[in-house]
Amino acid sequence: MIELNDVSKTFTLHNQGSAVIEVFNDVSFRVAAGECVALTGASGAGKSTLMRMIYGNYLAQNGEIRIGDVDLVQAAPREVIQLRRDVLGYVSQFLRVVPRVSTLDVVAEPLRMVGVAADQAEIRARALLAQLNIPERLWSLSPTTFSGGEQQRVNIARGFAHNYPAMLLDEPTASLDAANREVVLSLIEDAKARGAAIIGIFHDEAARARVCDREIDVACFVPGVAA
Amino acid sequence: MTPLLSVQGLSKRYGAHIGCADVSFDLYPGEVMGIVGESGSGKSTLLNCMAGHLAPDTGQVVFDTRADGPQDTVTMSEPARRMLSRTDWAFVHQHARDGLRMGVSAGGNVGERLMAVGARHYGDIRGKATDWLERVEIDAARVDDRPTTFSGGMQQRLQIARNLVTGPRLVFMDEPTGGLDVSVQARLLDLLRGLVRDMGLSAIIVTHDLAVVRLLADRLMVMKSGHVVEAGLTDQVLDDPQHPYSQLLVSSVLQV
Numbered sequence: 001m002i003e004l005n006d007v008s009k010t011f012t013l014h015n016q017g018s019a020v021i022e023v024f025n026d027v028s029f030r031v032a033a034g035e036c037v038a039l040t041g042a043s044g045a046g047k048s049t050l051m052r053m054i055y056g057n058y059l060a061q062n063g064e065i066r067i068g069d070v071d072l073v074q075a076a077p078r079e080v081i082q083l084r085r086d087v088l089g090y091v092s093q094f095l096r097v098v099p100r101v102s103t104l105d106v107v108a109e110p111l112r113m114v115g116v117a118a119d120q121a122e123i124r125a126r127a128l129l130a131q132l133n134i135p136e137r138l139w140s141l142s143p144t145t146f147s148g149g150e151q152q153r154v155n156i157a158r159g160f161a162h163n164y165p166a167m168l169l170d171e172p173t174a175s176l177d178a179a180n181r182e183v184v185l186s187l188i189e190d191a192k193a194r195g196a197a198i199i200g201i202f203h204d205e206a207a208r209a210r211v212c213d214r215e216i217d218v219a220c221f222v223p224g225v226a227a
Numbered sequence: 228m229t230p231l232l233s234v235q236g237l238s239k240r241y242g243a244h245i246g247c248a249d250v251s252f253d254l255y256p257g258e259v260m261g262i263v264g265e266s267g268s269g270k271s272t273l274l275n276c277m278a279g280h281l282a283p284d285t286g287q288v289v290f291d292t293r294a295d296g297p298q299d300t301v302t303m304s305e306p307a308r309r310m311l312s313r314t315d316w317a318f319v320h321q322h323a324r325d326g327l328r329m330g331v332s333a334g335g336n337v338g339e340r341l342m343a344v345g346a347r348h349y350g351d352i353r354g355k356a357t358d359w360l361e362r363v364e365i366d367a368a369r370v371d372d373r374p375t376t377f378s379g380g381m382q383q384r385l386q387i388a389r390n391l392v393t394g395p396r397l398v399f400m401d402e403p404t405g406g407l408d409v410s411v412q413a414r415l416l417d418l419l420r421g422l423v424r425d426m427g428l429s430a431i432i433v434t435h436d437l438a439v440v441r442l443l444a445d446r447l448m449v450m451k452s453g454h455v456v457e458a459g460l461t462d463q464v465l466d467d468p469q470h471p472y473s474q475l476l477v478s479s480v481l482q483v
Binding site: 011012013014015052056057058059077078080081096098099100101112113 | 459
């Protein structure tokens, strides 16, 4: 489902003496449907960078990043937009929303974008928010004023609203208490069971051991470190 | 899929000075594109050339019309272009006063566009105008008041209602949230996003506010000195800018 071939990435900082930072060389791996793969490595090793490249957020200089039958490195913006709407989900560490929009609408939006009727989308959003223990009295409020953990759970609910065939999870269990962590892990297991290909970053080793089938150490792709 | 708007090699010079040079892109139905850049980079010139307010020196602006398919609006006859700008196109000015008739009531401002496309039944026009005032969160009781009695944010929302009442397919916006305070801005952004999603609008938004494009635009073009220096997916351009000027622009934003 997700396939990377010889992907490399550099950052060129034109305004800081044109410094060139080589981030990755020849990244190649694949993730099959129903498989969950963890990206590991020390802080700053490039786990999030690699994940953002797979989301099309960071440009790769070379190689091929295939999600289904789309190559993100070559794809036009509208193909990427369509891919993100229908196929590729991403749960980031931070919730970014339009002010004033209610939590229910934030969670239902990905479903509305793929053409699910408003009432159906709301039923799903309600179920997810209840499952993630967000108190019902908060559902009509904008999540911008919520606590960090609540925002993260809203973000997860939004990420899991639509059944994406491919998902990227950036620290989905960080800063959650044991009960909510359990809910998130079961959501991931459900997604795997329905055949989603998942790439995740987990600092929580127990969580990683439970849901992940394989680990990929990103350090082996970093030039000058691997050798 | 046919692009809704296809711009090819559009250039405009003001004497020796470059307004915009050799701009090309395709905009597809339902897409929102942002154009950012510093003052004087040619954003508004480009927008005005596309919308038919300025005649470009060279280039094509091909619009997929409902009746006759793709047509070059630059070489189109003036009446045909004016018809387009009353029906399928809308233009939201930075200053609401440029897009409104200040001496006519709010309802009259919205109704005028309807009458321009042939509506004649007073009750229907008034009903639609009232409905649109409510959609842009203006109290329907203000329908007979003149825009001169409205606040800046209300005037901007009235301008949007006036523009969208005829169900356009393409909206040009020049700094739609400029000059408004942040709470009004947030409200307007929320409103615009909802309208874009529910009506399936395509839009081209010129702004210098990167937060606005991140929320509203799918795609982004960065302009400098009349040239497009970088174009791509909005979050890609903002998070991993490639051109020196885009990097400078993104890194100059103050963190709140």
